[in-house]
Amino acid sequence: MAAAPTASIVDMLLGLELTSANADGSNRLSIEGFAVGAGVDGSRQLSIRKVEAASLRFASGLHTLEIAQVALHDVVAQVQVDDGRARLRMLRAATAELSGVKIQGPVGLRGPAAGEPQDGREQRHAWNLGPLATADGTLRAEIVDAHLMFDADVTLPIRLGQIDFGDATVEHVGPDSRMGVSEQGIYVDAPNGRSYLYQFSAAPVAGVEFEKRAALIGPLVSDRGKLQLQQFAQGLLGAGISSGGLGLTQQARALLARTAIAGDVQLSDGKLAASLDSHGAQADLVGRAQGRNAVRMHSKAVGSGVTFAMPSLCAQNALFSADRLRLACQEITGSLGVEFQVDAARMRLDAALEQCVLTGVECVLE
Numbered sequence: 001m002a003a004a005p006t007a008s009i010v011d012m013l014l015g016l017e018l019t020s021a022n023a024d025g026s027n028r029l030s031i032e033g034f035a036v037g038a039g040v041d042g043s044r045q046l047s048i049r050k051v052e053a054a055s056l057r058f059a060s061g062l063h064t065l066e067i068a069q070v071a072l073h074d075v076v077a078q079v080q081v082d083d084g085r086a087r088l089r090m091l092r093a094a095t096a097e098l099s100g101v102k103i104q105g106p107v108g109l110r111g112p113a114a115g116e117p118q119d120g121r122e123q124r125h126a127w128n129l130g131p132l133a134t135a136d137g138t139l140r141a142e143i144v145d146a147h148l149m150f151d152a153d154v155t156l157p158i159r160l161g162q163i164d165f166g167d168a169t170v171e172h173v174g175p176d177s178r179m180g181v182s183e184q185g186i187y188v189d190a191p192n193g194r195s196y197l198y199q200f201s202a203a204p205v206a207g208v209e210f211e212k213r214a215a216l217i218g219p220l221v222s223d224r225g226k227l228q229l230q231q232f233a234q235g236l237l238g239a240g241i242s243s244g245g246l247g248l249t250q251q252a253r254a255l256l257a258r259t260a261i262a263g264d265v266q267l268s269d270g271k272l273a274a275s276l277d278s279h280g281a282q283a284d285l286v287g288r289a290q291g292r293n294a295v296r297m298h299s300k301a302v303g304s305g306v307t308f309a310m311p312s313l314c315a316q317n318a319l320f321s322a323d324r325l326r327l328a329c330q331e332i333t334g335s336l337g338v339e340f341q342v343d344a345a346r347m348r349l350d351a352a353l354e355q356c357v358l359t360g361v362e363c364v365l366e
Contacts, residue, residue: 027053027054027055027056027057028052028053028054028055029051029052029053030051030052030053031048031050031051032048032049032050032051033047033048033049033050034046034047034048034049035047035048039078039079040078041080042080042081043078043079043080043081043089044078044079044080044081044086045076045077045078045079046075046076046077046078046079047075047076047077048072048075048077049073049074049075050071050072050073050075051071051072051075052069052070052071052072053067053069053070054067054068054069054070055067055068056070061105062105062106063103063104063105063106064102064103064104064105065101065102065103066100066101066102066104067098067100067101068099068100068101069097069098069099069100070096070097070098070099071096071097071098072093072095072096072361073093073094073095073096073097074093074094074095075091075092075093076091076092076093077090077091077092078090078091087365088363088365089364089365090362090363090364090365091361091362091363092361092362092363093358093361094359094360094361095357095358095359095361096357096358096359096361097356097357097358098334098353098356098357098358099354099355099356100352100354101352101353101354101356102350102351102352102353103349103350103351103352103353104348104349104350104351105348105349106346106347106348106349107340107347107348107349127233127234127237127273127274127275128234128271128272128273128282129229129230129233129234129237129272130230130268130269130270130271130272130285131267131268131269131270131271131272131285131293132161132229132230132233132267132268132270133161133230133268133270134160134161134268135158135160135161135229135265135266135267135268136158136159136160136265136266137158137263137264137265137266137295138155138156138157138158138263138264138265139155139156139158139261139262139263139265139297140153140154140155140156140261140262140263141153141154141156141259141260141261141302142154142259142260142261143188143255143258143259144258144259151172151173152170152171152172152177152188153169153170153171153172154168154169154170154171154179154188155168155169155171156168156179158229158265161228161229161230161268162226162227162228162229163226163227163229164224164226165178165179165180165181165211165224165225165226165227166223166224168224170188174191175191177189177190177191178221178224179224180211180221180224180225181208181209181210181211181224181225181226181227182210182211182225183200183210184196184199184200185197185198185199185200185252186198186227189221195251195255196251196252197252197255197256197259198252199252205232205235206231206232206234206235207227207228207229207230207231207232207233207234207235208225208226208227208228208232209225209226209227209228210225211223211224211225212225237275253303256301256302256303257301257302257303257304258301259301259302259303260299260300260301260302261297261298261299261302261306262296262297262298262299263295263296263297263298264294264295264296264297265294265295265297266288266291266293266294266295267285267288267293267294267295268285268288269284269285269286269287269288269293270284270285271283271284271285272284272285272315279320279321279322280319280320280321280322281318281319281320281321282317282318282319283315283316283317283318283319283332284315284316284317285314285315286314286315286316287312287314290314291312292312292313292314293310293312293313293314293315294310294311294312295308295309295310296308296309296310296311297309303342304341304342304343305339305340305341305342306339306340307337307338307339307340308337308338308339308340309336309337309338310335310336310337310338311335312333312335313332313333313334313335313336313356314331314332314333315331315332315333316330316331316332317330318330318331318332324365324366325363325364325365325366326363326364326365326366327361327362327363327364328360328361328362328363329358329359329360329361329362330359330360330361331358331359331360332356332357332358333356333357334353334354334355334356334357335353335354335355335356336351336352336353336354337351337352337353337354338350338351338352339351
């Protein structure tokens with residue numbers, strides 16, 4: 001089916017603008033087993049055995065959603081007709097199969113301002129990074145730093161959701177350095193002194209156990225400190241990310257621009273909830289025992305962005321809400337890739353979902 005008829009149907013039912021993801025402007029829509037009956041409150045109920053569509057592109061402000069192919073099975077929809085105009089109010093599907101899903105746009109992360117009330121909506125969309133609670137893996141970094149006069153290979157083991165800086169290694173030519181965390185931030189003790197990779201704006205910091213000295217007053221560090229990933233990340237996001245660049249010093253920003261990272265982390269089962277501007281999303285990650293939800297991360301320069309890949313995503317009880325839209329799903333499986341790009345303290349998201357299967361899908365438009 002040509003782009004214009006498909007767009008007309010979507011405009012009529014959803015009130016959304018639709019274009020094609022193809023350069024030639026074409027997209028397709030097919031329907032099998034279509035029936036119409038009376039619903040409640042003067043609405044109409046549609047039942048469809050199968051709906052297939054291809055090359056779809058939705059836009060909302062600076063954000064876009066592209067879907068190469070989608071197939072919905074056993075669909076039931078409620079359509080309200082007001083003043084001769086039909087609008088979708090509810091849609092359910094037993095299963096949905098998607099491929100080539102792409103989401104792009106800027107990301108704004110903001111915590112509540114000082115004195116701002118915490119209403120019910122904010123609570124539902126609070127940050128929860130439960131899958132980090134008992135995560136295991138290893139992060140590796142390569143730092144090219146002319147200021148410290150060495151190139152360093154850093155290894156950070158993650159055990160049960162914790163980084164113990166006593167187990168971290170910083171290898172380079174000459175005597176090795178040490179990493180740790182103090183009340184000022186996360187540091188590297190190099191032969192020519194201490195440099196901070198990340199500097200805290202204030203202490204105490206959630207999820208951080210600071211270094212300990214060997215004596216009340218003395219230069220020796222007996223314990224390099226520890227970092228609980230879930231509490232630390234939730235505290236960072238809950239405080240809000242300002243346009244100042246995460247509170248990084250100029251030295252730290254310059255260092256991260258010359259830092260490449262790679263890592264493999266096995267996430268634990270648990271609730272994942274995110275607050276992005278006026279949007280909210282949450283889901284329960286499951287399947288750790290089967291090796292699901294393992295994350296690979298990569299970046300040639302952390303200061304410019306990071307890429308995450310999850311080859312075997314498995315989540316249940318997923319919920320997404322934005323404005324008048326509520327989308328729920330009993331289970332999601334597929335392959336997920338996410339890239340965060342940073343430019344002049346602005347962050348952009350590029351996410352791709354391949355060969356994704358959703359079960360128990362429900363969409364409600366208020």
